[in-house]
Amino acid sequence: MTDGLREPELLDATWIPNALMLSQEAGWNQNAADWSVFFTHGSVLGFVAGDRLIATAAALPYGDALGWVSMVLVTAEWRRQGLATRLVADCTAVLRDRRRAALLDAVPGAEGIYAAHGFVSLCEMERWEGLGGGLKAKPAGANLSLDQSAFGADRRFLLDNFLSRPGSAAFASTHGFAILRQGSVASHIGPIVSTPEEAPGLLGEAIRAASGRVFVDALDHDTLVPVLAANGFHLQRKFIRMACGLSELPGCPTKLLAAAGPEFG
Numbered sequence: 001m002t003d004g005l006r007e008p009e010l011l012d013a014t015w016i017p018n019a020l021m022l023s024q025e026a027g028w029n030q031n032a033a034d035w036s037v038f039f040t041h042g043s044v045l046g047f048v049a050g051d052r053l054i055a056t057a058a059a060l061p062y063g064d065a066l067g068w069v070s071m072v073l074v075t076a077e078w079r080r081q082g083l084a085t086r087l088v089a090d091c092t093a094v095l096r097d098r099r100r101a102a103l104l105d106a107v108p109g110a111e112g113i114y115a116a117h118g119f120v121s122l123c124e125m126e127r128w129e130g131l132g133g134g135l136k137a138k139p140a141g142a143n144l145s146l147d148q149s150a151f152g153a154d155r156r157f158l159l160d161n162f163l164s165r166p167g168s169a170a171f172a173s174t175h176g177f178a179i180l181r182q183g184s185v186a187s188h189i190g191p192i193v194s195t196p197e198e199a200p201g202l203l204g205e206a207i208r209a210a211s212g213r214v215f216v217d218a219l220d221h222d223t224l225v226p227v228l229a230a231n232g233f234h235l236q237r238k239f240i241r242m243a244c245g246l247s248e249l250p251g252c253p254t255k256l257l258a259a260a261g262p263e264f265g
Contacts, residue, residue: 008090011046011056013039018053019046020184022073029183029215030071030263033165037264038071041157043094047083054078057087059094059102060264062153066250067095069104070263085113092117092244101245105262111240119242122249125259126218128225130233132187132210142170142177150193151265152250158264159191171205173198178258180206186213192258196223199257203227220257 011019016035023030038044042060046053055074061067069091074083095102106114111121144159159179162168167182176194180187187210194202203224207214216233218224219241239262241249259265 006048008045008047008087011039011044011053015039015044015046015053019044019056019071019073022053022056022075023071024184025075026073027185028073029185029188029261031182031184033161034183034263035071037158037161042067043091044071045087045090047078047087049078055083055087057084057091059091061095061098061100062151062155062158062265064098064100066101066103066153066246068263068265069095069102088114089117096245101243101250103241103243103246103250103265105239105241105259105265108238108240111242114242114244118244120244120247121240121242122246123219123241123253125239125241125262126221126225127236127239127262128216128218128228128233129186129236130207130214130228130231132212132214133208134211135208137169137171137180137205137209140170140172142172142179144177146176146193146255147191148251150252150255151191152252155260155265158260162260169206169209171202171209173202176202176255178202178206179260180210183215186215187211188261189214189216190258191256191260192224193255194257195255196220196257199223200227203258204231207231215261217259217261218257219253219259223257
C-alpha cells in the first residue's frame with residue numbers, strides 16, 4: 001500500500017459531495033441521489049489523503065443472498081498504486097462475511113483484476129446511447145414485485161428510491177415494467193423486467209418519454225438491440241457481469257432484459 005495512507009475508511013453521508021466529484025471526474029452518470037443509496041443502504045469505503053477523498057468503492061447488499069460491488073473510483077494522480085485492488089477486496093469481504101455472493105459489472109480488460117479476488121465471468125452487458133423523444137410520459141404504476149424473481153434478490157428499496165425522484169417515470173405492461181430516471185450526464189432506462197414479447201414496447205415507450213442523452217444497459221441483446229438501433233442508438237461500451245460465490249446468474253435472467261446500471265445491477 002502507498003506510503004503515508006492509512007487503512008481504508010468507512011465513510012458516511014457527509015462525504016457525498018466529495019464522492020460525487022470523483023464520479024464526475026471519471027465522467028460517470030451517477031448523481032448525488034445515486035451516491036446516497038450506497039451510503040444509506042450499503043457500505044462505502046474510501047482512502048483519504050489529508051482532507052481529500054482520493055478513492056472509493058461500495059458494497060450494496062440486496063437481501064440475504066447477494067450484493068453489488070461498485071463505485072470503484074480513484075482520482076487520476078493516485079491510480080495504479082493498489083488502492084482500487086484493496087477497496088475491491090474489502091468490499092467483497094463485507095458481503096462475503098455476511099454469506100452473500102458478490103457481483104459486479106467490469107469493463108473489458110479488468111476481468112483479470114477481479115478474477116484474482118475469486119470473481120468469474122457470467123455474461124456480457126452492452127451500454128447503448130441515444131437520444132430521447134422528449135414526449136411527456138403518462139403516469140403509470142409498476143409491479144415491482146416482479147423484479148425480485150427476475151433479479152434474484154429483493155431490491156425494492158432501490159426501485160422505490162428511483163421512482164421517488166423528480167423526473168422519474170415507470171412504464172408498465174401485463175408482465176413487466178421499465179423505469180426511466182435522470183442521471184448526471186444522461187437519462188437511464190432500466191431496469192427492464194419483462195417477457196421478451198413485451199419488452200420492445202416498454203423500451204420504445206421509455207425512449208419516447210426521455211429527453212436528451214439516454215443510456216440503456218442491455219442484458220438481452222437479441223430483444224433490445226433491434227429496438228435501440230431502430231431508434232438511432234449506438235453501442236457505447238461493454239461490461240462483463242462477474243460474480244464471487246455464484247457460478248451462474250441469480251434469479252431468472254430471461255426476464256431481466258436491461259440493468260439498473262453497472263453500479264446497481
